[in-house]
Amino acid sequence: MTDLFNPLLSLKEGHWFKLICGASFQHLPAVRSLALAYTLAGADCIDVAADPAVVAAAREGLKAAASLGVAARRRGFSYQGTPLLMVSLNDGEDPHFRKAEFDSTKCPSQCSRPCESICPAQAITFNSIKYDFNGVLSDKCYGCGRCLPVCPYDRIAAVSYATSVGAIAPLILKSGVDAVEIHTTVGRLVEFKKLWQTILPYIGHLKLVAISCPHGEGMIDYLHELYDAIAPLNCVNIWQIDGRSMSGDIGSGTTLAAVKLGAKVLRAKLPGYVQLAGGTNSYTVPKLRAMGLLKELTRQKSEVMGENNVISHTSGLGTETSVAGVAYGSYARKLLSSVLEELEEKEVNSSSVKVTARLEEDPTLLWQAVSLADSLVSQLKS
Numbered sequence: 392m393t394d395l396f397n398p399l400l401s402l403k404e405g406h407w408f409k410l411i412c413g414a415s416f417q418h419l420p421a422v423r424s425l426a427l428a429y430t431l432a433g434a435d436c437i438d439v440a441a442d443p444a445v446v447a448a449a450r451e452g453l454k455a456a457a458s459l460g461v462a463a464r465r466r467g468f469s470y471q472g473t474p475l476l477m478v479s480l481n482d483g484e485d486p487h488f489r490k491a492e493f494d495s496t497k498c499p500s501q502c503s504r505p506c507e508s509i510c511p512a513q514a515i516t517f518n519s520i521k522y523d524f525n526g527v528l529s530d531k532c533y534g535c536g537r538c539l540p541v542c543p544y545d546r547i548a549a550v551s552y553a554t555s556v557g558a559i560a561p562l563i564l565k566s567g568v569d570a571v572e573i574h575t576t577v578g579r580l581v582e583f584k585k586l587w588q589t590i591l592p593y594i595g596h597l598k599l600v601a602i603s604c605p606h607g608e609g610m611i612d613y614l615h616e617l618y619d620a621i622a623p624l625n626c627v628n629i630w631q632i633d634g635r636s637m638s639g640d641i642g643s644g645t646t647l648a649a650v651k652l653g654a655k656v657l658r659a660k661l662p663g664y665v666q667l668a669g670g671t672n673s674y675t676v677p678k679l680r681a682m683g684l685l686k687e688l689t690r691q692k693s694e695v696m697g698e699n700n701v702i703s704h705t706s707g708l709g710t711e712t713s714v715a716g717v718a719y720g721s722y723a724r725k726l727l728s729s730v731l732e733e734l735e736e737k738e739v740n741s742s743s744v745k746v747t748a749r750l751e752e753d754p755t756l757l758w759q760a761v762s763l764a765d766s767l768v769s770q771l772k773s
Contacts, residue, residue: 398435398475399598399627402664405686406771407716409436410723411668412449413533414479414487414574416440416512419448420747421531421724421731424760426452427750428727431459432764433469433772436599438572438718441478441554446566449476455751466758468765469772475598477570478562480554480590482582485574486636489534489551491515495525497546506538506547511640511721513732535637535721556589563593570599572631575617577607584620600624603631603668606652611659618662628663631718632656635670639722645670650678653714657684664715672722676770679714686713716771723767730760 401407410429412422417440426437426449439449453473456463463470481488491506495517498504507515514531515538516522539547562568571590575583594600602617604610614630621628634649649667656665667675679685734756737748750757 398472401435402627402629402666402715405713405715407436407664407666408434408768408771409438409477409666409668409716409718410434411718411720412437412439412445412724413720414438414440414481414485415490416533416724417442417445417530418528419444419530420735423448423452423455424731424734424750425724425727426450427456427459428730428757428760428764429723429768430456430474431463431468431470431761432768433471434474434764434768435716436475436477436570436718438477438479441480441558441562443558443562443566446476446478446562446568450567455749459751459757463761466761468761469768475569476567477572477599477601478568479572479574479603480559480586481574482586483553483576483579484551485576486534486536487574488553489536489549490529490532491527491534491536491538491547492550493526493542493547498525499544502543505541505543509537509541511535511537511725513728533637533721554586556586559589560593563596568597570597570601572601572603572629574603576605577610577613580613580616580620583617587620594624594626597626599627599629601629601631601666603633605633605636605669606648611656611661614656614659614661622662629666629715630656630661630663631666631668633669634667637721638670639672639675639720640725641670643672643674646672646675646678650675650682650684653679654682654684657712657714666716666718667714668718668720671717671719673767673770675717675719679717684713719767723764726763726767727760730756730763 412425422439422445430453437449439445460470504517507517512531512533514528517525536549632649632653634652635645638645649670653665653667734750735747
């Protein structure tokens with residue numbers, strides 16, 4: 392069954408699932424494990440930082456998943472085949488592309504260190520025997536910014552960065568990246584066009600282009616301007632509706648912004664597919680169903696596939712009245728955090744160097760992780 396798997400079919404059917412590892416998240420063992428577990432659970436796309444090492448870690452996870460696909464299906468999971476591998480880019484300052492930073496030696500001894508307890512990625516540590524380090528573990532920080540306002544002494548800064556233009560071509564041509572996502576903001580059309588011209592020579596190697604934009608005054612007009620800038624596009628395009636960035640792990644209320652914004656963009660009938668993100672969690676799909684914004688999974692493959700089993704880039708030309716799928720970031724990662732933490736404690740020796748054990752090397756943790764991932768993926772796939 393997996394030889395006919397086409398992740399883009401999930402867009403047309405309206406049950407596309409994307410895992411967001413994080414545009415700034417560079418913790419390689421976690422990226423590998425997340426890619427592995429969510430692929431076995433049936434994810435259609437894995438979105439990672441535009442970093443060659445991160446891409447390589449994700450690809451290792453996808454390769455491991457391919458060898459375990461039959462076992463996953465026997466256990467009742469929705470593994471279908473290898474998902475698309477996507478990298479995130481930005482055309483300017485964006486909360487997804489930043490890291491927290493501070494000098495721990497300047498932290499007053501009497502500070503209660505609320506930054507450490509509030510960090511959802513456990514990227515801030517003090518007096519840790521494991522890390523022998525105080526401060527921000529940069530590879531684990533994904534820029535949520537929750538530590539910034541809680542510092543009693545205002546010592547934490549957010550350090551932003553932009554996509555390295557020179558890194559785009561190697562990622563697409565040599566690293567096997569299938570899709571790119573561009574993060575932009577209302578009013579940055581000039582910057583967007585500049586980045587787009589850098590990507591344009593390599594579009595023929597991509598299956599999908601996504602554009603992520605948060606809500607702002609004039610958003611719909613801006614999205615129309617963006618489409619005019621990329622048209623004609625010879626691959627599938629997605630509008631990622633970023634309701635409330637990096638907040639899905641906070642609670643049920645965060646998903647409302649994404650759902651309401653998604654409905655607004657659907658009414659605009661933009662060419663392409665609409666996919667939710669930003670604040671998405673286990674409450675998102677039930678809310679979408681309650682509002683009639685999800686398709687019923689009744690259409691046959693022959694009705695939605697084009698010639699040679701390929702989705703045409705003319706699919707979804709602004710006539711859809713439902714979202715094509717959902718992307719999950721902070722909530723999806725938090726769901727597996729206990730398993731990943733336990734795995735990190737299982738260090739193995741490799742050439743006298745201690746490294747984190749691979750998830751597939753511990754079957755108990757592996758299938759526990761896949762089961763947890765499935766609890767989220769199955770909401771869209773069942």
